[in-house]
Amino acid sequence: MSKKSNSDLLGLYRTMRRVRTFEERVGELFVRGQTAGSMLHLSIGEESAAVGITAAMKPQDTFTTHHRGHGIFLARGADPNRMMAEIGGKEAGYCHGKGGSMHIADMSLGHLGANAIVGGGIPAVVGAGLSARHKRNNAVSVAFFGDGATGQGVLYESMNMAALWGLPVVFACINNQYGMGTRIDQATANTNLHERAIAFGLNGESVDGLDVEEVAEAARRVVDGARAGKPGFLAVSCYRFYGHARKDKSPYRDAGEEETGRQRDPVAFTRARLIERGLTPEADLDTLDAEIGAEMDATIDFTIAQKEPPLASMFRDVFDPEEPEPEPVRTRLNRVLATE
Amino acid sequence: MPELTYRDALRKALADSMAENPDIILIGEEVGRYGGAYGVTKDLIKEFGPERVIDTPISEPSIVGAAVGAAMTGLRPVAELMYVDFLGMTMDQLANQAAKIRYMFGGQIGVPMVLRTQGGTGRSAGAQHSQSLEAYVMHTPGLRLAMPATVADAYHLLRQALTSPDPVVFIEHKALYTMKEDVDLDAPVPPWGKAAVRRHGKDLVIVTYSRQLHYVMEAAKTLAAKGIEATVIDLRTLNPLDFDTIREHVERVGRAMVVSEGAMTAGVAAELAARISEECFDFLEEPVIRVAGEDIPISVSTGLETGSVPGPQLIAETAGRMLA
Structure with missing residues (x-):
C-alpha cells in the first residue's frame, strides 16, 4: 500500500472529509429545523466505502444507492449545495424538492437514484448492465446497499442474473453492522457476506473499511473484473457511528459498543496515515479541513436561502411533460359543483 | 384483409x-x-x-x-x-x-x-x-x-x-x-388514450373494456331484439382514461352501466361509476349500475369460475331491469 502516491491518498482523504463534514452539516440543518423531515440517514463512519468504490468507477458508469447514500453521491462528484437543498426540500435541489435525502438522483453523474425500499435499487443495475452490453459502451453499473438488504430476495435474483449473463455489474454492500436497530448477527446466519456472491458465481470480496486504500484496491479489482465481464460483489465492513435516522438515539446498543465502534474511524485513520508517512504536514490537513468546513457551512446558508417549490409543481412530472397533468382535486370539485 | x-x-x-x-x-x-x-x-x-x-x-x-x-x-x-x-x-x-x-x-x-x-x-x-x-x-x-x-x-x-x-x-x-x-392494419387508428364507441344506441350507455366488451356486445344484441338500444364504450386504455367520451354519451342517453371482470369492491367499475355519478349527475335518470366480478377468489370448476364473473346474460338482464 505504501506505493500509493501522496496525491492519491490525500485525494481520498479530502473526499472522505468532505463526506464526513457534509453529513455533519445535514445533522446541523436538521437541528435547525430546516430539513424536510427527519428521515435522514447519515453515513458517518462509512466514508471509506463511498470514496473507495467511487474512486474505482469511470465517468460512463452508473449506480443506484440505498437510503444512506449521501456520501456515495458526494464522492461521485455531486454539488453539495444542490444536495443539501434537496435534503431541505427546496426547488433548487437535484429533484426540485420532490425526492429528498432518500430519492436523490442525477443522470449526468450516472446516479440512477437513491432508494427508500431496502434492496429496491438493486435490480436496476442488472438492467443497466443489459443496456451497457446492448450499447457496447463499456459502462459498469454499481448497486450500493447495506447489510440489511442481504435479507432481500431481490439481491439473490439479481446476482444470479448478473452472473448468468456475465453483465458488467457490481454489488457493493456497505456493512455498517446494523439494519435499523438489528445487528447483523441477529439477522444473518453467515455474516461472511462475500461467500454468498461466490456461491452465485461472482467475484466476491470482503474488505475492512477502516483502510480506504484497501477498499479502493479491492474496488478496483471488482469493478475492473465486472468491466471485463465477470460481475462482482464487495462487502465493506464499517461501523454506523450514529442512529438509523436523525431521531434514533440507538437505545438498542450499549455505549461501550459505540465507543469501540467509533474508534474504527476511517477519516481519522487516513489522516493519521498521511502524517505518519510524512505525506502531508498536519498543518496542511488542518487548513484543508477548515476549507472543507467552510464549503459545507455554505451549503446550509445556500439551502436556507432557497425557495420552496411552487405548489403547482405538485402536478408536474407524474408523466412526460408533453402529456396533460393530472387534474387537481380542487379543479375537479369546482367543475363538478359549479352552479349553472 | x-x-x-x-x-x-x-x-x-x-x-x-x-x-x-x-x-x-x-x-x-x-x-x-x-x-x-x-x-x-x-x-x-x-x-x-x-x-x-x-x-x-x-x-x-x-x-x-x-x-x-x-x-x-x-x-x-x-x-x-x-x-x-x-x-x-x-x-x-x-x-x-x-x-x-x-x-x-x-x-x-x-x-x-x-x-x-x-x-x-x-x-x-x-x-x-x-x-x-x-x-x-x-x-x-x-x-x-x-x-x-x-x-x-x-x-x-x-x-x-x-x-x-x-x-x-x-x-x-x-x-x-x-x-x-x-383486420386492416393500415386502417386509421384511434390515438392512444381514446375510447372506442363500439355500438350506438339511445337507451343506455355500457362502459367496459377487455374481454367483457364481447359479452357486452352479445348482451346488446339480445337487448336490441327486445327494442333496447345500448351504446357500448370500449375504454381501450384505463390510463389515460377517456372520460370525455363517457360523459358525452352518458349526458345524451341518461343511463349508464359499467361492466368489469375485476372484483366489484373498490374496483375499476367502482371508480368509473363514482365519476359518472359525480360528473353527469344532472343527466342521469337512474343510479349508475356496476356489473362486476364477485368479491370471491376464482375457482377451477368451470361452473364456479364462469359464475363468478359477469356474462352476457347478467349484463342483458341488468340492462333490462334498468329500463323496466
Missing part, C-alpha cells in the same frame, strides 16, 4: 416495433426458446437473437427491476409477467420504482418500459392464475394501463405503448388469444 388472431396481432406488434427500434428488448420467463407461455413471442428469438429476446430465471421482481434499469439507461424494454396474478411479486419494482422515478427525481428521466401480462378467467386456471388486477395498476399514479379487447387493438395499442415515454402496463386477456378477426 388478413385474418389474424389476438395472439398473432400482439406478436406482429412486437416484431414490427423491434424491427423499427433496435433499443427494444424483450425480457421475461420463457419469452425466448419457449416462445411465451401463451405463444405471443414465438420465434422472436430466432428473428432478433438472444441479446434482444432474453429468457430469465423465475425472478419476477428482478425481471421488472431490470426493465426499470434498462429503460433508464437508453433501452425500451418489454418485460413479460406470465400472469397478472404475479403482480404482487413485482409490486415494489412496478409501483415504488417504475411509477415514481420520473416524479421523485424531479422529471430528470422517465421509465419508458412496457410490462406485458395477461389476466382474467376462462381457462380453469384457478385462484392464482385467473384474476383481474387492473385496479391495482389504475390506483397507482405514474402508470399507464392498456387492456385491448379486439385484435386490431392488440396490435395498435401495443405499437403505441412501445412509443410511450412512461411505463405502460399492458394486460391481455387469456381468453382472447385465439380470437380471430379480419
Whole structure:
C-alpha cells in the first residue's frame, strides 16, 4: 500500500472529509429545523466505502444507492449545495424538492437514484448492465446497499442474473453492522457476506473499511473484473457511528459498543496515515479541513436561502411533460359543483 | 384483409416495433426458446437473437427491476409477467420504482418500459392464475394501463405503448388469444388514450373494456331484439382514461352501466361509476349500475369460475331491469 502516491491518498482523504463534514452539516440543518423531515440517514463512519468504490468507477458508469447514500453521491462528484437543498426540500435541489435525502438522483453523474425500499435499487443495475452490453459502451453499473438488504430476495435474483449473463455489474454492500436497530448477527446466519456472491458465481470480496486504500484496491479489482465481464460483489465492513435516522438515539446498543465502534474511524485513520508517512504536514490537513468546513457551512446558508417549490409543481412530472397533468382535486370539485 | 388472431396481432406488434427500434428488448420467463407461455413471442428469438429476446430465471421482481434499469439507461424494454396474478411479486419494482422515478427525481428521466401480462378467467386456471388486477395498476399514479379487447387493438395499442415515454402496463386477456378477426392494419387508428364507441344506441350507455366488451356486445344484441338500444364504450386504455367520451354519451342517453371482470369492491367499475355519478349527475335518470366480478377468489370448476364473473346474460338482464 505504501506505493500509493501522496496525491492519491490525500485525494481520498479530502473526499472522505468532505463526506464526513457534509453529513455533519445535514445533522446541523436538521437541528435547525430546516430539513424536510427527519428521515435522514447519515453515513458517518462509512466514508471509506463511498470514496473507495467511487474512486474505482469511470465517468460512463452508473449506480443506484440505498437510503444512506449521501456520501456515495458526494464522492461521485455531486454539488453539495444542490444536495443539501434537496435534503431541505427546496426547488433548487437535484429533484426540485420532490425526492429528498432518500430519492436523490442525477443522470449526468450516472446516479440512477437513491432508494427508500431496502434492496429496491438493486435490480436496476442488472438492467443497466443489459443496456451497457446492448450499447457496447463499456459502462459498469454499481448497486450500493447495506447489510440489511442481504435479507432481500431481490439481491439473490439479481446476482444470479448478473452472473448468468456475465453483465458488467457490481454489488457493493456497505456493512455498517446494523439494519435499523438489528445487528447483523441477529439477522444473518453467515455474516461472511462475500461467500454468498461466490456461491452465485461472482467475484466476491470482503474488505475492512477502516483502510480506504484497501477498499479502493479491492474496488478496483471488482469493478475492473465486472468491466471485463465477470460481475462482482464487495462487502465493506464499517461501523454506523450514529442512529438509523436523525431521531434514533440507538437505545438498542450499549455505549461501550459505540465507543469501540467509533474508534474504527476511517477519516481519522487516513489522516493519521498521511502524517505518519510524512505525506502531508498536519498543518496542511488542518487548513484543508477548515476549507472543507467552510464549503459545507455554505451549503446550509445556500439551502436556507432557497425557495420552496411552487405548489403547482405538485402536478408536474407524474408523466412526460408533453402529456396533460393530472387534474387537481380542487379543479375537479369546482367543475363538478359549479352552479349553472 | 388478413385474418389474424389476438395472439398473432400482439406478436406482429412486437416484431414490427423491434424491427423499427433496435433499443427494444424483450425480457421475461420463457419469452425466448419457449416462445411465451401463451405463444405471443414465438420465434422472436430466432428473428432478433438472444441479446434482444432474453429468457430469465423465475425472478419476477428482478425481471421488472431490470426493465426499470434498462429503460433508464437508453433501452425500451418489454418485460413479460406470465400472469397478472404475479403482480404482487413485482409490486415494489412496478409501483415504488417504475411509477415514481420520473416524479421523485424531479422529471430528470422517465421509465419508458412496457410490462406485458395477461389476466382474467376462462381457462380453469384457478385462484392464482385467473384474476383481474387492473385496479391495482389504475390506483397507482405514474402508470399507464392498456387492456385491448379486439385484435386490431392488440396490435395498435401495443405499437403505441412501445412509443410511450412512461411505463405502460399492458394486460391481455387469456381468453382472447385465439380470437380471430379480419383486420386492416393500415386502417386509421384511434390515438392512444381514446375510447372506442363500439355500438350506438339511445337507451343506455355500457362502459367496459377487455374481454367483457364481447359479452357486452352479445348482451346488446339480445337487448336490441327486445327494442333496447345500448351504446357500448370500449375504454381501450384505463390510463389515460377517456372520460370525455363517457360523459358525452352518458349526458345524451341518461343511463349508464359499467361492466368489469375485476372484483366489484373498490374496483375499476367502482371508480368509473363514482365519476359518472359525480360528473353527469344532472343527466342521469337512474343510479349508475356496476356489473362486476364477485368479491370471491376464482375457482377451477368451470361452473364456479364462469359464475363468478359477469356474462352476457347478467349484463342483458341488468340492462333490462334498468329500463323496466
